[in-house]
Amino acid sequence: MTAPAEALKLTKNQTLVYRTLKSAEEPLSAYSILDQLRDEGFRAPLQVYRALEKLIEFGLIHRLESINSFVACRHPDCGTHEMAAFAICESCNRVIEINDAAMAGHLAxxxxxxxxxxxxxTIELRGLCDACRVH
Amino acid sequence: MTAPAEALKLTKNQTLVYRTLKSAEEPLSAYSILDQLRDEGFRAPLQVYRALEKLIEFGLIHRLESINSFVACRHPDCGTHEMAAFAICESCNRVIEINDAAMAGHLAxxxxxxxxxxxxxTIELRGLCDACRVH
DNA sequence: GCAACGGATGTAATAACATAACGTTTTGGA
DNA sequence: TCCAAAACGTTATGTTATTACATCCGTTGC
Known part of the structure; x- marks a missing residue:
């Protein structure tokens, strides 16, 4: 289930969606992914949702429940996705992915x-990153 | 902001929505609250969402992001709502609210x-409660 | 080769969740 | 009493996600 991106054979749609998320600065909603992929032939939400579902299954991306959006995983081959935490900046929208075994153990x-x-x-923190707090 | 339920003077709509959530066995979606309150005169989603917003502000209820639903708080007057965790049973849908200062501190x-x-x-755990795991 | 099957895809329609915009009513001080 | 803030009612609309159904395409077994 969890594997390095290169080892998986992604389908065309999966590749397009994954590439979109990887090159994004911030989490994207399914519909904004759809918009970005219109030129590649995407016409319907389902094309995006189906690809997202598989990518999550592969451990390549995460869904952020609190903002109905998706991000590429920063450590796709690390294996411990089950208790990742996400700090989501409410100013710049960027996400810090935190993988901490101690916290995972504590919570479990x-x-x-x-x-x-x-x-x-699902562990999602809302607040401000340092860069945004200063300004 | 956080206060015992009796100390707050809730409006009619807030009271109805709060009562509905308190007497529910499981989290309810806004629309299912709406359905339950049709007989009391509710006609539109906004009536529910507005009440929910205030009740959250008062610390009387929580929103569960991962299932787009709402639950009454089990310790409405305890004050430490900012880092509550919720264990949501995927079989019976019941929720265990966990307030643990150590975990909150660790995460912070x-x-x-x-x-x-x-x-x-937002800390939400999906899985099975003991009762459901046995069966 | 080719039938059969499973996975992936395309498309349309619809369900489920949430808010914008507007005007009116109620409520609680000054 | 008057004013302002908060709550309310209503309609419309925006956003997120899924159901249903038909088709395509690569792999496996014959």
Missing amino acids: SLARNNGFSVSHS | SLARNNGFSVSHS
């Missing part, structure tokens, strides 16, 4: 203590 | 170390 055991077994986590 | 300092100042966090 917290869940366990509450009688819960986690299969997937 | 993690963000700080990454040059980020957090104003609001």
Whole structure:
């Protein structure tokens, strides 16, 4: 499921969507990806959503639930995507991806203590990055 | 902003929406709240969304971003809503609200170390509660 | 080669979630 | 009482996501 991007054979649509996300400065919504890919022949949301679904499955991108958008993973081959945290700057919209094993462990055991077994986590922080806080 | 429910004077619409959420077993979407309140005179989504917005502001309810739904807060007067975590059972849809200061601190300092100042966090775990895992 | 199958695709329609814009009513001080 | 702020009602619209159905295309087994 998780693998280096080069090792996977992506389809045409998957490649186009992935490339779009990788070259973006900020997270993109499905519809803004669609708009960017009109010239490549995309006509319908489903073309985007289907590609997004696969890319998430491959561990190449993440969905940011709190802003209904998607970003390329910064460490697509690191394997530990299940508890990644994302800091989303409300000023510049850029995202910092944080992978911290200690936090993941803490959160997982917290869940366990509450009688819960986690299969997937959403950790998203909203606020300001340093660059934007200064200005 | 955060206060015991009784200390706040909620408007009619806010009261109706809050009561609906408090008596629900699981998180509700805005539109399902709307449906439940048709008999009370609700006609439009905005009536619900406006009430929800205020109730969140008052710290009486939480929004669950990963499922576009809302739940009544289990500890409305505890004050520390900014870093609550939610475990959402994918089988029974029930939610466990977890308020853990250590985790909040850990996550906040993690963000700080990454040059980020957090104003609001979304922490949502998907998986199975004990009751559902057994069956 | 070619039938059969599964995965990927194309397209249209629609469902689900959320807000803009406008005017009116209510409420709570000065 | 008067004013301003907040809440409300209504319509329309914007945004995000999925259902349903037909087609295409590469792989596998014969």
